[in-house]
Amino acid sequence: MNVFRAASGGRGTLCAEILASLGSRACVALIAAGIAACAGSGEGLDANGRPLAPEGSGAVPLSADFDSIQANIFTPICSLCHVGGGAPEGLRLDAANSFNLLVAVPSTEVSSLDRVKPGDPNNSYIIQKLEGHAAVGAQMPLGGPYLSASIISFIRQWISDGAQPSAVPAAKNLLITSIVPEDAERVSESPPQIMIAFNHDLDVSQIDRRSVHIERLMPDPSCEAAQRIAARVTLSSINPKVLMIWPSRPLVAGHYGLIIDSASPLRFSDLAGQTLTIRTENGSGKSVISSFDVEDPP
Numbered sequence: 001m002n003v004f005r006a007a008s009g010g011r012g013t014l015c016a017e018i019l020a021s022l023g024s025r026a027c028v029a030l031i032a033a034g035i036a037a038c039a040g041s042g043e044g045l046d047a048n049g050r051p052l053a054p055e056g057s058g059a060v061p062l063s064a065d066f067d068s069i070q071a072n073i074f075t076p077i078c079s080l081c082h083v084g085g086g087a088p089e090g091l092r093l094d095a096a097n098s099f100n101l102l103v104a105v106p107s108t109e110v111s112s113l114d115r116v117k118p119g120d121p122n123n124s125y126i127i128q129k130l131e132g133h134a135a136v137g138a139q140m141p142l143g144g145p146y147l148s149a150s151i152i153s154f155i156r157q158w159i160s161d162g163a164q165p166s167a168v169p170a171a172k173n174l175l176i177t178s179i180v181p182e183d184a185e186r187v188s189e190s191p192p193q194i195m196i197a198f199n200h201d202l203d204v205s206q207i208d209r210r211s212v213h214i215e216r217l218m219p220d221p222s223c224e225a226a227q228r229i230a231a232r233v234t235l236s237s238i239n240p241k242v243l244m245i246w247p248s249r250p251l252v253a254g255h256y257g258l259i260i261d262s263a264s265p266l267r268f269s270d271l272a273g274q275t276l277t278i279r280t281e282n283g284s285g286k287s288v289i290s291s292f293d294v295e296d297p298p
């Protein structure tokens with residue numbers, strides 16, 4: 001990314017974006033060859049307006065599908081900041097989490113707008129942030145260089161086409177693919193949403209939403225009992241792979257557990273009837289599937 005930053009000064013943002021999307025090896029090659037790939041508006045793009053990925057570079061050309069947008073934009077550019085426990089507004093744009101935290105998930109800054117609203121790019125908060133006319137905060141990527149309209153048009157098109165997920169086939173067995181915050185993670189501020197993501201769509205009728213909750217775990221449980229945190233649990237019909245838990249108030253600094261509790265082990269089922277059983281600990285009826293720390297604000 002150093003090359004990307006260094007190259008982004010003089011030649012305009014399109015150049016920087018193409019270089020970024022090609023990766024630093026390709027960038028060095030372009031500069032070394034001294035070619036005019038980045039000089040004008042349409043140059044460096046193929047006949048379909050896609051950046052030219054050099055043969056053998058292993059780069060995926062930018063197109064209006066999720067895997068390509070992830071590989072060319074979210075991973076190399078956005079997840080410099082939007083990753084891990086310090087991700088701004090709880091938005092992680094790494095490959096494991098971006099789709100599930102974007103599609104049909106309300107923005108933290110403007111909660112009346114979803115980050116990505118399938119079919120409606122104008123009312124998708126991510127587009128407003130990328131174009132620099134969102135009601136709150138700055139244009140993304142923060143501090144620039146910003147994405148050109150032609151690059152943003154690929155994200156717009158993906159959203160207009162229904163914001164379809166990755167084309168990479170999921171494993172056959174029902175699995176939990178990601179929990180946010182991760183187990184043992186330290187998050188710099190209260191997470192706006194806590195997420196359990198699966199690789200298959202869940203069967204809503206099989207889920208007992210009361211069986212997932214968050215507790216504040218105390219350092220000495222014999223003196224002070226864990227406190228249950230008031231929260232809503234949702235499963236979106238647009239992306240029924242993710243259970244979201246929304247604390248009704250920001251979590252104060254402390255140690256928290258994401259807890260599955262049930263008299264019998266809770267079973268999550270997918271639409272094919274496959275179940276995933278989470279074993280509860282020692283007959284306690286409870287299983288902490290992730291415990292994380294919310295840090296004191298600086």
Ligand code: HEC
Nearest residue numbers: 077078081088089091107108109126129137138140141142
């Ligand atoms: C240099 C760090 C940095 C980079 C790189 C960056 N962001 Fe951000 N992003 C932030 C910060 C900080 C905020 C919160 C403050 C603000 O909105 O100005 C934010 C907020 C956002 C939000 C609002 C989230 C919400 O739920 O309200 C979106 C959407 C967003 N960024 C998308 C992106 C995308 C897409 C990229 C890559 C093209 C990107 N950002 C790159 C730092 C960054």
